Amino acid sequence: MEFFKYQGAGNDFILLDDREGDVLPGMDQGTIAELCDRHFGIGADGLMLLRRHAEYDFEMLYYNSDGAPSSMCGNGGRCIVRFAHYLGIRREVYHFLAVDGPHRAVLLPSGNVSLEMNDVTSVHQATPDAFVLDTGSPHYVTLAHDPLQVNVNVEGRRIRQAAPFGINVNFIRINGPEITIATYERGVEGETLACGTGVTAAAIVATLQTASATEGPFQWVVRAKGGVLSVRGRYANGIFTDLWLEGPAVKVFSGVI
Numbered sequence: 001m002e003f004f005k006y007q008g009a010g011n012d013f014i015l016l017d018d019r020e021g022d023v024l025p026g027m028d029q030g031t032i033a034e035l036c037d038r039h040f041g042i043g044a045d046g047l048m049l050l051r052r053h054a055e056y057d058f059e060m061l062y063y064n065s066d067g068a069p070s071s072m073c074g075n076g077g078r079c080i081v082r083f084a085h086y087l088g089i090r091r092e093v094y095h096f097l098a099v100d101g102p103h104r105a106v107l108l109p110s111g112n113v114s115l116e117m118n119d120v121t122s123v124h125q126a127t128p129d130a131f132v133l134d135t136g137s138p139h140y141v142t143l144a145h146d147p148l149q150v151n152v153n154v155e156g157r158r159i160r161q162a163a164p165f166g167i168n169v170n171f172i173r174i175n176g177p178e179i180t181i182a183t184y185e186r187g188v189e190g191e192t193l194a195c196g197t198g199v200t201a202a203a204i205v206a207t208l209q210t211a212s213a214t215e216g217p218f219q220w221v222v223r224a225k226g227g228v229l230s231v232r233g234r235y236a237n238g239i240f241t242d243l244w245l246e247g248p249a250v251k252v253f254s255g256v257i
């Protein structure tokens, strides 16, 4: 079976073309975890299947590197659009189905992919410095003096394990129109170089934390350890809409399993 490896700001994925519907039956949790293993497999933060869908350009099935299916992956969504284009699925605006519902996406001339994320209707303040919200995946976003100095594997794991439900953990610093972020991902159970739903959550928290909390459009540049992404959207009546996550989505190599 042919596989493709993509990365979006260092968040890396194995992509499989399952348009014929014959890949999934052979993909149990153990097999996916082995393929994602960085020592005994190809190595990736997650694995995705691109499947045919009667009403959409394709369907995205996402698995974390522990082999379990999970919630939405923003960087994965951007990478699978680039993969769809590579497979010959060419659209000005892609419409695909993911676990959290339909998404629109645009492949830009630069090769970057801009992905529309679902509206966010509630943000819970957990502590004076920390917020919990769902951007397709659940995120804990905490303000940090310097996210690049945080021992994410220790601190992130501690917060992830203390939460009564599964969550990803983000450490952010807001600096003018920019955010610096470091992320611990559940299902990878470690730090990843970027997380699209985490970056989106960070932009929402930053909007609430700053003068841009006034209603209207907003835009943030988000610096993750593996690359730079941007998030734009609109804030009105306590609801975040028109959320677009943009950044690189690059094919790294392909091979045969």
Ligand SMILES: N[C@@H](CCC[C@H](N)C(=O)O)C(=O)O
Pocket: 011, 045, 064, 070, 071, 072, 073, 074, 075, 076, 137, 138, 167, 168, 185, 186, 187, 188, 194, 195, 196, 197, 198
């Ligand atoms: N890397 C992803 C998030 C993938 C899902 C996450 N690990 C979870 O289980 O919630 C992204 O780019 O959003």
